[in-house]
Amino acid sequence: MNCKVTIDPNRPEEILIYAHRQTPLVTAIQRLAEEDEFALMGTNDRETVPLRPSDIFCFISEQDKVYALTATEKFQLRYRLYQLEERLSEQFIKINQSCIANIHAIERFDTSISGALLVRFRNGYRDFVSRRCLKNVKERLGL
Numbered sequence: 001m002n003c004k005v006t007i008d009p010n011r012p013e014e015i016l017i018y019a020h021r022q023t024p025l026v027t028a029i030q031r032l033a034e035e036d037e038f039a040l041m042g043t044n045d046r047e048t049v050p051l052r053p054s055d056i057f058c059f060i061s062e063q064d065k066v067y068a069l070t071a072t073e074k075f076q077l078r079y080r081l082y083q084l085e086e087r088l089s090e091q092f093i094k095i096n097q098s099c100i101a102n103i104h105a106i107e108r109f110d111t112s113i114s115g116a117l118l119v120r121f122r123n124g125y126r127d128f129v130s131r132r133c134l135k136n137v138k139e140r141l142g143l
Contacts, residue, residue: 057105066084095119095129
């Protein structure tokens with residue numbers, strides 16, 4: 001595959017891909033472009049910082065506010081969960097009405113006697129998969 005980069009500050013940025021078929025490389029380039037374009041600004045009690053979606057373990061909704069959980073911190077966002085769900089890559093999956101999970105940040109799944117599925121993230125956060133989302137989660141993750 002040939003690669004051509006033209007640096008021109010007078011033109012708008014765009015990425016054009018000519019490919020014979022959808023390949024993992026093309027998919028990776030698309031995700032990188034979408035992730036770079038979708039800049040998130042998170043606020044905690046001290047500062048406002050840019051967040052990369054790949055650094056976020058999950059997005060949660062609590063008391064009418066949306067937060068992004070990273071490895072060590074919790075940042076408030078100005079987006080609603082449905083807006084995030086529309087714009088995030090396939091790296092994220094909705095696990096219940098108040099949580100969108102980063103698939104790569106999931107440590108493990110625990111099942112209970114009642115059949116509920118508990119998601120444990122690498123940062124220690126835990127949340128349940130709702131019955132409404134269970135089928136989609138199982139299909140996406142091959143469970």
